[in-house]
Amino acid sequence: MTSIRALDTTIEVITPENISFDYQLAGPFRRLPAYLIDIVSRWCLIVLFVLPLYLSSLFFDIFTMRNLVTLPFFVAVTLLVYFVISWFYGTLMETYFNGRTIGKWITGIRVIEVDGRPITGRSALLRNLLRIADLAPMYAISNVAEGVPPIYMIPTGMVGLGTMMLTRRMQRLGDLAAGTMVVIDEKRWRIPVETVDDPRVPALATYLPADLRISRSMARTLAVYVDRRGAMAPTRRREIARHLIDPILEKVGFRPEIDPDLMMYTLYYHAFLRTEVAVSDTQDQVDLGVLRGHSPLRTSSVVCKHDNDAMPVERSSHVKSEPSDIDPAKSLQVKSREERP
Amino acid sequence: MRIAKRMKDRQPQWEELERLCDAMELRGKTDKALGGSYSGAEGIQRFASLYRSACADLALADAYQLPPATVAYLHRLVARAHNQLYRANRVDFRSWIDVLFVEAPKRIFADPCVRVSAIVFFGLFCLSMYLAFHEQQFPGYAEAMAGQSALEQAEDSFEQPLNASLGHYIVMSGFYIQHNTGIGLRCFAWGILIIPCLYVLASNAIQLGAVFGYMARSETASGDHFFQFVTAHGPFELTAIALSAAAGLRLGIGLFYTSGLSRIDSVRVNASRAVPIMGASAMLFVLAAFTEGFLSPSPAPYVFKAFWAILSSGLISFYFVILGFHDQPTSDVPSGKAKEDWDAA
Numbered sequence: 001m002t003s004i005r006a007l008d009t010t011i012e013v014i015t016p017e018n019i020s021f022d023y024q025l026a027g028p029f030r031r032l033p034a035y036l037i038d039i040v041s042r043w044c045l046i047v048l049f050v051l052p053l054y055l056s057s058l059f060f061d062i063f064t065m066r067n068l069v070t071l072p073f074f075v076a077v078t079l080l081v082y083f084v085i086s087w088f089y090g091t092l093m094e095t096y097f098n099g100r101t102i103g104k105w106i107t108g109i110r111v112i113e114v115d116g117r118p119i120t121g122r123s124a125l126l127r128n129l130l131r132i133a134d135l136a137p138m139y140a141i142s143n144v145a146e147g148v149p150p151i152y153m154i155p156t157g158m159v160g161l162g163t164m165m166l167t168r169r170m171q172r173l174g175d176l177a178a179g180t181m182v183v184i185d186e187k188r189w190r191i192p193v194e195t196v197d198d199p200r201v202p203a204l205a206t207y208l209p210a211d212l213r214i215s216r217s218m219a220r221t222l223a224v225y226v227d228r229r230g231a232m233a234p235t236r237r238r239e240i241a242r243h244l245i246d247p248i249l250e251k252v253g254f255r256p257e258i259d260p261d262l263m264m265y266t267l268y269y270h271a272f273l274r275t276e277v278a279v280s281d282t283q284d285q286v287d288l289g290v291l292r293g294h295s296p297l298r299t300s301s302v303v304c305k306h307d308n309d310a311m312p313v314e315r316s317s318h319v320k321s322e323p324s325d326i327d328p329a330k331s332l333q334v335k336s337r338e339e340r341p
Numbered sequence: 342m343r344i345a346k347r348m349k350d351r352q353p354q355w356e357e358l359e360r361l362c363d364a365m366e367l368r369g370k371t372d373k374a375l376g377g378s379y380s381g382a383e384g385i386q387r388f389a390s391l392y393r394s395a396c397a398d399l400a401l402a403d404a405y406q407l408p409p410a411t412v413a414y415l416h417r418l419v420a421r422a423h424n425q426l427y428r429a430n431r432v433d434f435r436s437w438i439d440v441l442f443v444e445a446p447k448r449i450f451a452d453p454c455v456r457v458s459a460i461v462f463f464g465l466f467c468l469s470m471y472l473a474f475h476e477q478q479f480p481g482y483a484e485a486m487a488g489q490s491a492l493e494q495a496e497d498s499f500e501q502p503l504n505a506s507l508g509h510y511i512v513m514s515g516f517y518i519q520h521n522t523g524i525g526l527r528c529f530a531w532g533i534l535i536i537p538c539l540y541v542l543a544s545n546a547i548q549l550g551a552v553f554g555y556m557a558r559s560e561t562a563s564g565d566h567f568f569q570f571v572t573a574h575g576p577f578e579l580t581a582i583a584l585s586a587a588a589g590l591r592l593g594i595g596l597f598y599t600s601g602l603s604r605i606d607s608v609r610v611n612a613s614r615a616v617p618i619m620g621a622s623a624m625l626f627v628l629a630a631f632t633e634g635f636l637s638p639s640p641a642p643y644v645f646k647a648f649w650a651i652l653s654s655g656l657i658s659f660y661f662v663i664l665g666f667h668d669q670p671t672s673d674v675p676s677g678k679a680k681e682d683w684d685a686a
Contacts, residue, residue, distance in 0.1 A: 015423055019396040022416045072508030076515030083519035087526060098428045110424065118427045121437075126612050129619075130592075132530040136537070159534070167605070173533055176605055177592060177612035185424065223408035272408055 011169060011181070013116030023116070023183040025170045026109040028161060031182060037103030042089045049081045090128035095121050100185075110185040114169060123178035130174030134160030204266045208252055214271040222268040229261065237261040348411065351398055355415075358391040358422055365425045392422045441624060442664065445617035449584070450665025452618065454594060458542060458587035465546035466553075466579070473554025486551035495552055499563035499570060514634020521578065522626040525585035529619045532589015533596070533608075542586040549579075573636045573646040576654040577629035584622035591615040625657070 010022040057070040093101040099110040099119045111119055111127070135155035160172035169181040214222070221244065229237050241260035249256055249263065361384070398407075399415040407415070449455050473483035483492060524541075531537035556567040595611025602610060636649060 013420075013423075015396075017393075017396060019400055019419065021399055021419045021423070022413075023420055024417075072511045076511045079512075079515035079519040083523065087523065098424065112424070116423070118424070122613065122616050126616060129526055130530050130533055132527055133533045133537075136531075136534060177533060177595075177608050179609045179613075183420070185421065220409055223410065227408075227410055 009170070011183075015116060023112075023181075026182040026184050027170055028164055030107050030109055030184065034101070034103035034107040034109060037106055038090070038101050041102040042085060045089065046082055046085050049085070050078050053077055053081075088125075088128070090131070091121070091124045094119055094124040094128070104182075108185055109182050111175075111180050111182045114179050114181050119180055123180050125178075127174035127178035127180050130177055131160075131172075134163075134172045134174055198262070198265060200262060201266050201269050204258075204262065205270050207254070208266070208270050212252065212270065214267065218267075219271050222264060222271055225264055226268045229264075234261065237264075348407070351394075354391055354394060355398075355418055358388070358395055358418060361388045361391065362418075362421050362425055388422070389426070392419070392426060395419050395422060437620070440617050441620050445621040446660050446665035447667060448614060448617050448665075449587075449621060449661055450667075452587065452591060452614075454590040455584065455587040455618070458590055459583045461539070462542055462546045462579070462583040462586065465543055466550040469547045469550025470554040470557070473551040474557050476558060483551045483555040487548050487555065491548075492552065492555055495556070495567070496561060496563050499556075499566040510635045510638065512634075513638065514631050517630035517633045518627055521581075521630060522623055525581055525622055525626050526619075528582070528585045529589040529592070529615070529622070532586065532592040532615070533612075535590065535593035535596075538586055538589040538593065542582070545582055569643055569646065570637050572643070573649045573653075574629045574632035576650055576657060577625050577632060580657055581622050581625035581629055584618060584625065588615040588618035588622060591618060621660075628653070 009025045009027065011025055012020050012022055014020045053074055057074040060070050090101055094111055097105070099112055104110060111124075113119055113123060135157050136159045160174075163173050163176060164170045167176065169175075171181055175181060225241070225244075232240070238260050241264045245258075245260035245263045246256070248267070249258060254263070365388070395415065395418055399412070399419050402412045402415060469486065472479045473486070476483075524545075528538055528541045531541060553571075555561060556564045558564065561567075592608070592612050592615045595608040596604065599607035632649070632653070636646060
């Protein structure tokens with residue numbers, strides 16, 4: 001049912017509706033805090049259950065003026081509560097709260113079956129019982145042999161860590177046996193909408209051929225670039241964008257000295273943000289701003305060199321008419337290209 | 342249609358789906374979302390249709406040329422809604438009764454691991470008891486195996502005739518459930534590493550055997566009281582230890598005896614088979630704990646305790662053999678979830 005993309009911590013799940021989507025897997029650095037929180041909350045739960053019991057048994061004894069009648073019941077129930085919570089805390093939590101314990105809820109992770117279905121009772125039982133084996137080897141030694149120094153009682157979790165590193169779904173031994181995996185299940189994300197704040201960009205975009213088609217891989221590249229360009233210095237941006245932009249400049253017939261970063265931004269705008277209306281009907285109202293009176297288009301001699309096959313940019317026969325402040329010669333040049341097959 | 346416009350159109354629905362997810366994660370209901378405009382069946386319907394359209398958006402994301410960050414957002418949104426649509430089933434106790442009384446005996450009857458673990462446990466137990474009993478031939482064996490202090494402590498605690506109060510019974514049965522079942526569960530968990538499981542099984546067998554042999558010596562004063570104590574719960578408890586180790590071994594066997602499956606699948610299938618055996622073992626531990634808590638320390642006549650031991654042995658045999666016997670070997674015809682795994686593999 002599932003396939004794994006190499007070198008990534010996401011895993012594809014195909015739902016019964018035949019929709020495939022990606023889960024992000026949770027690694028040890030998310031799961032360890034969750035486990036530590038769970039240890040604390042387990043003890044808190046035990047206290048929470050036992051304290052009212054103790055108080056009520058105390059009050060009962062005082063009320064009936066008899067000494068320690070209910071104490072044995074209290075002790076027995078305490079032992080049972082301790083047993084159930086310490087062994088089945090994870091199992092019960094995960095089955096009742098849809099694959100989450102308190103620690104998992106706080107750290108935003110969830111355990112599901114490897115095929116994306118919700119966790120079943122049997123799987124939850126298995127993976128939680130086998131946690132002991134995952135905490136081995138030191139923990140195992142301290143439980144098996146008496147009289148070892150306390151330093152060996154620290155559970156190192158080497159078995160669990162080792163299997164997590166060796167399996168593609170980052171499963172510990174208990175997960176492997178139960179057929180479960182732990183995924184990240186965050187609550188808040190913004191819908192990423194980039195807004196273009198550079199006034200030159202819409203202006204420059206009007207010079208691009210209207211039917212300039214951006215291929216899928218190109219669109220992806222542009223989106224990733226714009227997503228990350230804020231983290232790069234302007235010179236670095238230019239250096240990176242240069243390699244991508246040079247062939248495109250040639251293709252759309254722009255001058256080679258145009259800032260590659262600006263050009264990338266413009267292509268992004270063209271691919272994702274520009275509306276049809278703005279291009280076809282209202283091009284006259286586009287404020288050219290700083291670009292007024294300058295054309296990015298290059299002269300006729302250079303354009304002919306461009307090669308159609310090597311580019312990720314596709315072109316159809318239609319070319320938009322140039323704004324009025326461009327030479328008739330350049331307009332002609334564009335028209336001549338229109339006739340090419 | 343341009344991408345920006347399409348995203349603008351779809352965004353309110355995505356946000357609505359997110360709000361519904363918020364409400365469902367918190368309360369399991371859609372009531373509180375959107376100011377209570379959807380509740381009950383209406384809310385579920387709304388949720389389902391929003392989920393479907395988000396799925397469709399994701400499926401067409403590539404064709405729409407949505408930006409990668411938006412696609413990542415959609416993946417998470419759909420995953421989140423998927424988690425709410427397909428929630429974990431709560432533990433169904435009827436199905437566990439089915440597991441305990443139908444699936445478990447069949448597995449136990451057919452599983453070679455049970456035989457291995459029973460032979461290891463009862464064999465070592467009898468051997469150790471024999472060695473500890475014959476002090477002349479094997480001097481110092483019992484002391485070396487069980488420890489001098491443990492033997493003395495056992496001897497001291499059974500010096501008085503058995504007689505205890507109700508309070509004592511209740512506390513002790515609680516303690517035995519917590520302590521002994523814990524040992525069983527731990528033994529099971531270590532089964533996946535095989536060696537620690539076998540170690541726990543063997544060391545328990547040898548130590549118990551040594552104590553039994555020591556107590557059976559004619560010169561041990563408190564021997565009679567000791568055997569009065571252990572007779573009643575012995576069958577349940579010893580069987581439970583052997584069974585929990587058998588379940589553990591079943592887990593571990595999957596690691597190297599894969600029978601044609603991939604190693605991970607084999608571990609999963611075997612683990613699923615081990616669960617009913619472990620369940621049966623836990624049940625026996627609890628029965629043993631109640632016997633050990635209430636009947637064993639009571640001053641009831643020995644005949645009655647012996648009768649209980651025979652009855653419990655008979656019940657275990659009935660459970661293993663009568664409920665467990667069937668024509669087809671289980672190892673080839675797994676049932677329930679194991680069968681699904683089998684088919685999937």
